[in-house]
Amino acid sequence: MISGYPGLRITDNQGLQLNPACPENTESIKIRSFQYRGATLDLEYQCGATQLKGGRADTMRVKLVDIQDEEKFVPLRMRSASKRTGEKGMLPKPLTKGAEITLDLKEFSKDHLFFIY
Amino acid sequence: MFPWESAFSGVETCPTFAATGLREDHINGDIAIAIWQEWSMRQDKQWLREIGYPMLMGIADFWVSRSVYLEGDNKAHILDIIPPDEYVDHVNDSVYSNFVAIKSLKYAVQASLVLNETCDKCENYKKLSEDIVILFDETLGIHPEYASYPGNTVKQADVVLLHYPLNLEMPEETQRADLEFYSTRTDTHGPAMTWGMHAIGFLDLGDHEQAAKYFNMSFQDNTHEPFHVWTETVSHFFVLLLGMISYFFFSFSPSLSLMAMLLISLLEPVDSSRQ
Numbered sequence: 528m529i530s531g532y533p534g535l536r537i538t539d540n541q542g543l544q545l546n547p548a549c550p551e552n553t554e555s556i557k558i559r560s561f562q563y564r565g566a567t568l569d570l571e572y573q574c575g576a577t578q579l580k581g582g583r584a585d586t587m588r589v590k591l592v593d594i595q596d597e598e599k600f601v602p603l604r605m606r607s608a609s610k611r612t613g614e615k616g617m618l619p620k621p622l623t624k625g626a627e628i629t630l631d632l633k634e635f636s637k638d639h640l641f642f643i644y
Numbered sequence: 645m646f647p648w649e650s651a652f653s654g655v656e657t658c659p660t661f662a663a664t665g666l667r668e669d670h671i672n673g674d675i676a677i678a679i680w681q682e683w684s685m686r687q688d689k690q691w692l693r694e695i696g697y698p699m700l701m702g703i704a705d706f707w708v709s710r711s712v713y714l715e716g717d718n719k720a721h722i723l724d725i726i727p728p729d730e731y732v733d734h735v736n737d738s739v740y741s742n743f744v745a746i747k748s749l750k751y752a753v754q755a756s757l758v759l760n761e762t763c764d765k766c767e768n769y770k771k772l773s774e775d776i777v778i779l780f781d782e783t784l785g786i787h788p789e790y791a792s793y794p795g796n797t798v799k800q801a802d803v804v805l806l807h808y809p810l811n812l813e814m815p816e817e818t819q820r821a822d823l824e825f826y827s828t829r830t831d832t833h834g835p836a837m838t839w840g841m842h843a844i845g846f847l848d849l850g851d852h853e854q855a856a857k858y859f860n861m862s863f864q865d866n867t868h869e870p871f872h873v874w875t876e877t878v879s880h881f882f883v884l885l886l887g888m889i890s891y892f893f894f895s896f897s898p899s900l901s902l903m904a905m906l907l908i909s910l911l912e913p914v915d916s917s918r919q
Contacts (some may be wrong), residue, residue, distance in 0.1 A: 530808065531844045531859065537681045539754075539811065548847055551856055564687050581852040601687075637850060 533558060533570065534640075542644025545633065549574035551581035560592075563643065565600045566622070567581075567593040583637050591629040599625075603643050610638040645672045645706045663733050668726040669710060673744025676703045676807070680751045689759065696753045704752035707745040710771055720775040727790060728805065729798040731831075735790035740802050742776050743810055749773035778812075785821045798826060800834045801841040808844045820849055827858075835876050836866045859911050 529535050533556055534546025543563055547570060549556060558570040560644045565614055569592050575585035594600045603622040622643065630641070647656035648665040658665025667866040674742045679696045688767050722745060727738035749769040756763035763769075781788050786802045805824055806812040830838055843858035865878045 531840065531847055531855070534847070536808070537684050539680065539684070542684075546848070548852070548855075550859060551852075563685060571752075581856055 529558075532556065533572065535570075538642070542642045545570070545587065545641040545643070547572045547584040547587045547641070549581055549584050553581070556584070560602075562595075564603065565595045566591050566603060567595070568622075584632055586629060586631055587641070588627065588629045589622065589643065591622045591624060594624050594635075605641060605643050607635060607639045607641050609636065610640060645669070645703065646675055647671075653791065664726055664730060666752055667724065667733065668728075668730070669706075669722075670725075670728065670738070670741040670744050672703050672706050672854055673741065673748045676700055676751050677744065680747075680754075683755070683758075687707035692755060693759050695726050697752075697759060697761065700748070700752040700755050701763075701765070703748045704765070707748055708765075708768065708772060711745070711776060713775070717777075718775070718776040720772055721777055725790075728800060729789055729802040731797065731799045732790070735793075737777055737779055737791045738802075739779055739787045739789060740805055740810075742778055743806060745810055746773045746776050749776075780818075784825065785818060786825045787818075787822055795829065797831050798834075799831055801838040801883075802826070804838075804841050804845055807848065808841060816849060819845060820851075823849075823854075833877055836878075837876075838862075856886075 532548045532550050532553075534544065534548060535558070536544040536546070538544050547556075553574045555574055556570075556572040558568075561568045561570060568586075569632060571588040571589045571590075572584035573586040573588075589605065591603065605618040605622065605628055606615055607618065618630070620626060622628065632639075647654070647658065648671055649656065649658040651657040656665050660666065676699075679699055683692050683696055689784055707722075710722055712723060713719070714721055716819075721737050722742055723736045724734050725736070725738050725741050726733050727735060728740050750773050753763070753766045753769050755761075756766055779788050779791060780786075787806060788800065789803050803822050804854065806822070807814065823842055827842055839858045839862035843855045843862060846852075846854035846858060863874065866875050868875060
């Protein structure tokens with residue numbers, strides 16, 4: 528329920544990996560108050576009507592809801608990376624307090640992983 | 645090194661009739677991984693300097709002491725061990741154990757770099773991490789569980805853990821071959837967390853049909869009326885509280901990591917003012 532369908536992984540050197548997928552007959556997945564590098568994150572995947580058999584989520588929303596220590600906090604960023612081609616893409620907005628990034632995953636090929644670092 | 649079962653004292657309390665306390669040495673590598681995950685999640689340099697780094701150096705020294713170079717192949721080997729598959733004992737070059745040893749050695753080197761610490765031993769750690777053998781069967785296209793593995797039934801997830809949580813880079817066809825090979829050789833009455841590892845592996849391959857099958861296997865047959873109590877094995881009605889807690893909070897993550905995190909919490913220095 529954490530590393531499987533939501534695909535959250537602690538990588539050795541690339542930060543927090545997300546690989547958003549939904550089990551069959553699921554409308555959405557929400558992970559609230561996930562603590563990462565001094566930030567409190569809310570993650571939400573919308574599975575969409577096409578996911579009755581399970582599969583890649585339709586959209587992914589990442590919101591940074593709180594910061595534990597403003598002075599020590601280093602702003603987080605997100606990027607995407609293709610498993611097959613290695614092609615990387617930086618997502619434009621840094622994750623600061625209150626920031627929210629919503630991605631339409633249909634714009635990415637299914638082998639794309641996402642990282643918060 | 646670290647005990648298999650520690651109770652409050654931190655010393656080994658695993659009874660000697662169970663050889664796991666004597667030879668299931670991968671626990672040390674599991675703890676190194678938990679330390680690095682803690683560092684990755686918090687980026688707390690003070691914690692790494694005071695707690696994590698000394699532990700990583702000690703674990704790396706353990707693997708140095710546990711490795712041997714055999715004549716003829718210029719490779720390092722770890723002999724006489726119990727792998728995660730506890731149905732076997734006294735095996736050599738368990739791929740899981742060897743890979744956690746490699747990761748432990750690399751983490752010690754990486755930690756010294758992060759902290760800018762002088763590390764005289766790190767050259768040796770680096771060389772050993774490159775020399776420890778990871779077995780691969782070119783004919784079957786799979787990782788054999790250990791040297792001369794005959795293909796017999798395994799108790800629980802072992803080789804399939806190389807992909808998750810160990811992140812060993814391998815071609816997708818090898819990952820699939822490992823999953824398919826060991827899914828037919830895993831004891832169906834073994835611990836249910838095994839199937840969660842298979843589900844994760846197939847999810848990463850984009851095979852949602854197989855993932856759903858193993859996701860369901862990981863809990864469907866292990867719930868029992870009248871209270872829907874969750875048990876570790878299908879036939880074993882003894883409730884493992886830790887297993888239940890880990891399912892609720894860490895489902896799909898290996899109980900080994902949870903155990904390691906618990907061990908770390910026990911091993912942190914005690915505030916002397918409270919003694």
